[in-house]
Amino acid sequence: MIHFDLPSDVALLLRDTAERFVAENYALPQRAEMLAAAPEEAPRLWSAMAELGWLAAPLQEAVGGLGLTPVHIVPLLEALGAGLVLEPVVPAMRCAATLARALPENEAATALEPVLSGERIEVLAEGAEGAPITATRDGDRVMLLGTAPLVPGGAAAAAFWAVAELGGAPILIRVAAEAASVAAFRLLDGQAAARVCFDGASCAVSEAVPDCAGAALDFGTDMGLVGALAECSGLIDALYRATLDYVKLREQFGRPIGRFQAVQHRMADMFIAREEARSMLHLAAEALESEDAGFRARLVSAARVKIADNARRALRDAVQLHGGMGVTDELAVGHMVKRLLVLTQLGGSRGAHLKRFRDTA
Structure with a gap:
């Protein structure tokens, strides 16, 4: 059974910490400096993220984790997605979650210790x-x-x-x-x-x-999907907020374009897309805690299809309302659009997830 509870204090604390971290380290000029570095260079903020416990958050305490549930870490990943963080937090979490289930506890703890400490990726x-x-x-x-x-x-x-x-x-x-x-x-x-x-x-x-790694890989794959969907949800929210601010300021025919009914309808569509994405994300995160692998797979795939669809609609509306600036690197919106385009292509095709949904129904 799925319960749509309010975020816990732990989840809110993780989100607030991530938002402050992003505000301090991920302004567009700072992000541009990171992008100018060679891709094989070690991410400069990786150790700091590990010290904050983000990499260990979803793992059980027996293997060195913090023992938090997927629902607890979703707000953290939404904040990192909205902040356009370049560090591979979700791929590392996926790998760690897989190893924590595939290996015996003592071996998993040994293998994961340098990973969770930020010593290596x-x-x-x-x-x-x-x-x-x-x-x-x-x-x-x-x-x-x-x-x-x-x-x-x-x-x-x-x-x-x-x-x-x-x-x-x-x-x-x-x-x-x-x-x-x-x-x-x-x-x-x-x-x-x-x-x-x-x-x-x-x-x-x-x-x-x-x-015996098969079941662990299936769980890790779903964990990685939920992490990517959390990033999508955070980006949809950020796109909505940025576009709302823009239509309040951009004037045409002597008044803000946000006062035109057609624009208001588009903003309403973006708001609905955001709320639907959040609801489906929460559903998928709750499903990760289920011992029923079929139930988990069905809901994660359903969320993948719905959130990807909503992400494409949101980025389309954001670009149309911003005009040409919506696809440039001068505004954060342009970077958000590119990130969403990539996220909606990862983790399998729409057809593959619809098939998995049908096969596990």
Whole structure:
């Protein structure tokens, strides 16, 4: 059963901390300096984020986390999304959440300690749809073959947890960045990513996380989706607020354009899109706590489809009401639009999520 409760004090504290952090560190000139750096450079604010406990927030205390629920961390991720943060918080959270479930508690705590402390970045790396990374046994070694074409956060990663197929079952294999071929680049929105080729990388059979990793990977994937949807929700809200301020100031025919009925209708549409996105996000975050994997998958996919649709409508209206300035880098709106365009393409296609929704109904 889903309960739409008011945000807890913990959730509000995380959100307020994130908003202050963004206000101090992510003005457009500061963000421009970060974007000018090479994508493979370590994110300059990563250690500070780790010290604030954000990376450890969704993990159980037994593995070094803070034991907070997905509902608790959603406001934090909304604030980071609205602030156009460049650090790979969601990819790192997804990886950590997967390892926390795939490994025994003592092994997970050991593996995650340097990650949660901000000492290094580790993320999951998967093959493209229809072209998975494959693993084969060669004596006491497991050999990898394949490429992960898009690894968010992978540009500055110290290691990758490759999701490979061995005998038709998924396994996780940790590969140090220097043992793979890593090509770093920036996405349309400025986020650093990488193309990672694992051909020839290997590990001892005893180091591979076995096929019991499947359930952990499914949960981690849904956790990552909810994190991306939280960023979308925060961006939709930020776009709405920025556009509302703009139509109050921009004048045409001697009065603010916000007084024209057609513009008011557009703003009403954006408001509805924002509220629907928030509701669906909360629904998906609550569903992450369910032990029913089918129920969780169904609601997360439903939220993915609805929020992505609303994000596209919101960015369309924001650009139309701002005019040409809405797609420039001079205004935060232009950066928000690019970020939303990228987020709505990650995590699987609309058709794939509609299919998953039907299959788990």
